[in-house]
Every structure is written in C-alpha cells, then in structure tokens.
Amino acid sequence: MGFPKPWPTTWPDPGLDPESPEDEPAIDPGEVPIERPEDRIYAVTWAVTHVCNLGCNHCYDVVPDARRSLSTEHATSVIDRLSTAGIDFIAFSGGEPFLRKDILELMAHCRTLDMRIGARSNGTRIDRALAARLADLQTSVVGISFDGACARTHDAVRGPGAFEASLAGVKALAEVGVRTQIEVVLSLSNVNEALDFVRLGEAAGAAEVNFSALTPNGRGATQKNYLLSPELQQEMVAQLREAATQAAVSVTPNCAFEGPCVVNIEPHITCDGWVSPCYLSKTKMFNMLEIAPETFGSRLRATRNQYLDVCGRKAWRPRHKALAVVA
Numbered sequence: 521m522g523f524p525k526p527w528p529t530t531w532p533d534p535g536l537d538p539e540s541p542e543d544e545p546a547i548d549p550g551e552v553p554i555e556r557p558e559d560r561i562y563a564v565t566w567a568v569t570h571v572c573n574l575g576c577n578h579c580y581d582v583v584p585d586a587r588r589s590l591s592t593e594h595a596t597s598v599i600d601r602l603s604t605a606g607i608d609f610i611a612f613s614g615g616e617p618f619l620r621k622d623i624l625e626l627m628a629h630c631r632t633l634d635m636r637i638g639a640r641s642n643g644t645r646i647d648r649a650l651a652a653r654l655a656d657l658q659t660s661v662v663g664i665s666f667d668g669a670c671a672r673t674h675d676a677v678r679g680p681g682a683f684e685a686s687l688a689g690v691k692a693l694a695e696v697g698v699r700t701q702i703e704v705v706l707s708l709s710n711v712n713e714a715l716d717f718v719r720l721g722e723a724a725g726a727a728e729v730n731f732s733a734l735t736p737n738g739r740g741a742t743q744k745n746y747l748l749s750p751e752l753q754q755e756m757v758a759q760l761r762e763a764a765t766q767a768a769v770s771v772t773p774n775c776a777f778e779g780p781c782v783v784n785i786e787p788h789i790t791c792d793g794w795v796s797p798c799y800l801s802k803t804k805m806f807n808m809l810e811i812a813p814e815t816f817g818s819r820l821r822a823t824r825n826q827y828l829d830v831c832g833r834k835a836w837r838p839r840h841k842a843l844a845v846v847a
C-alpha cells in the first residue's frame with residue numbers, strides 16, 4: 521500500500537550512488553514545492569477506524585490489542601492538534617475509512633483549517649454521491665487498493681464482487697475530477713500482472729498507479745511464501761521504472777518498494793490516537809491527545825533514526841541507504 525499524496529512520487533535516479541551523501545535522492549520533487557523531508561513533517565496517514573468490510577489476507581492493520589475508534593469530539597481534537605503541529609495533509613485510512621459515519625464531517629473540519637485531505641480506501645463504498653461530496657471538499661487524492669488487475673485475482677484476496685466495486689469507485693471519483701491513485705501491493709500472487717495494473721489505471725481514469733511490495737507485517741507475516749525475492753523485487757523496480765516512461769498515468773513506487781524511507785516523516789496514527797513511525801509499524805510512540813502539539817515534530821525527529829527501515833525492507837533492498845535526520 522502506498523501513501524496517498526497530493527503530489528506525484530517519483531523513482532530515484534538509478535544513476536545515483538546510494539552510498540554517496542551527495543547523491544542522496546531528493547524526495548517528492550513534484551509539482552508542489554516541498555522542502556526536503558528532514559526539514560518539515562507535514563503529512564500523516566490516520567487510520568480513523570479499525571473496522572473494514574473486507575478481510576484481505578495481507579492487511580497490515582492487524583494489532584494484538586483491542587482498539588476503539590475515537591469519538592467525533594476527540595477525533596476533531598486530533599485534527600486541531602495536527603494543524604497546530606504544522607501538519608497540512610491528512611490521508612484518512614483504516615480499516616475502511618468510509619465506514620466511519622462522521623468521516624465527511626472530519627474531512628470538512630480539516631478543510632475549515634485549510635488542511636489538505638486524502639483517503640486510502642478499498643473503494644467498494646464509493647458511489648457517485650460520495651465521490652461528489654469528496655469533490656466538494658476538494659479532496660486532493662483518494663488511493664484505492666487493488667490486489668489483482670482482474671476480478672479473478674483481486675476477488676481471490678478480497679472476496680466476490682470486490683473488483684467491480686473497487687473499479688466503480690475509481691471511475692466515480694475520476695468522473696467528478698478527484699485524483700485517484702491505484703495502490704498495488706506486489707507479491708508472488710500478482711507480480712505477473714504488474715503491467716496490467718498500469719493498463720487498468722489508464723483505462724479507469726486514475727491519475728497514478730503506485731506500487732508497494734508485500735512485507736511480513738500484519739497479516740503479511742502469514743504470507744511469507746508470497747514475498748518477492750530481492751532479485752525479483754529489483755527486476756520489478758526496473759520494469760516499472762521503464763513502464764513509467766511510457767504510461768498515460770503516473771507509475772510510482774511506495775517507499776517499501778523503492779526510494780527513501782519516510783519513517784517518522786510521514787507517520788501513522790491509529791484509530792485510538794497513537795502515533796506510529798509508519799503504517800507498517802505497531803510501535804506506539806505517543807498519543808496525539810496527550811502531548812503538546814508543538815512537540816509533535818521534535819518528538820518524531822528525535823526518534824527517526826531508530827525506526828529507519830522498520831518494515832524490514834533491508835531484506836529485499838540490500839543496497840538501500842536511508843536518509844538520516846539530525847535530531
């Protein structure tokens with residue numbers, strides 16, 4: 521899964537030496553002028569509910585402890601605190617964020633604070649009416665997860681009818697002009713369809729197809745037989761980097777697949793307000809409702825180096841050199 525963002529992510533230049541500090545790739549040099557990640561922490565992904573209508577066998581949002589979603593009042597307070605902390609983009613995720621009854625209210629509150637909003641969804645609940653509301657709210661981007669580029673492979677993971685429902689969600693958003701991002705987690709079960717996902721994105725009117733790789737986190741820990749080998753992962757990076765030069769949609773990598781680690785730079789917030797280093801980490805660093813919002817950035821910078829590559833990607837990206845941050 522990727523991080524839905526209001527800007528395109530890019531492939532690091534393959535000609536750069538990952539061991540050379542001078543050649544450290546910049547991150548997100550897209551249309552929106554953005555400082556280097558160590559200079560500013562401005563985006564979070566927030567799993568506002570743990571509830572989901574699907575039961576994917578690789579879901580990362582699996583925790584050993586019971587978690588209860590925040591009330592509307594407390595969730596609104598989290599948004600206020602994030603705004604005070606300097607965050608200006610929240611990607612609402614889950615679970616399935618559109619199962620939360622007050623999700624549009626929370627998104628609207630962000631907009632009153634002039635924060636940008638996105639969502640990360642399975643797409644099955646997005647019909648024309650919801651798409652129109654998201655357009656009204658000037659939603660920057662909605663990421664929709666696909667596990668297969670056709671009904672057979674997608675539904676094998678997500679259940680009968682899921683492919684058509686997710687595709688309808690992408691099309692509904694595209695029709696009202698909301699930027700959509702197809703999010704793919706590559707594994708041995710779908711790697712043969714990698715280029716088909718790009719075609720799917722083109723045909724459905726998506727703006728971007730973002731690739732990640734299965735990791736042994738969450739339910740993925742039970743799917744180790746489907747992990748890409750380091751060699752296959754590198755081959756797919758090369759194939760998709762090439763596809764990106766030809767495709768009518770943006771074809772981009774998620775950090776777990778290629779590129780700099782954004783741990784603590786794009787932190788994750790759980791449904792009960794705990795801040796984690798990234799969406800693949802279950803570490804509870806601090807609770808958003810218990811800290812002074814002004815300390816949010818400094819807390820994250822102070823511990824970034826200890827969580828780098830917490831997803832375990834060194835196992836499949838042995839050449840990777842992560843960006844370090846001076847606390």
Ligand code: SF4
Nearest residue numbers: 775781783798830831
């Ligand atoms: S540990 Fe770093 S590279 Fe891995 S998913 Fe988290 S932010 Fe991305």
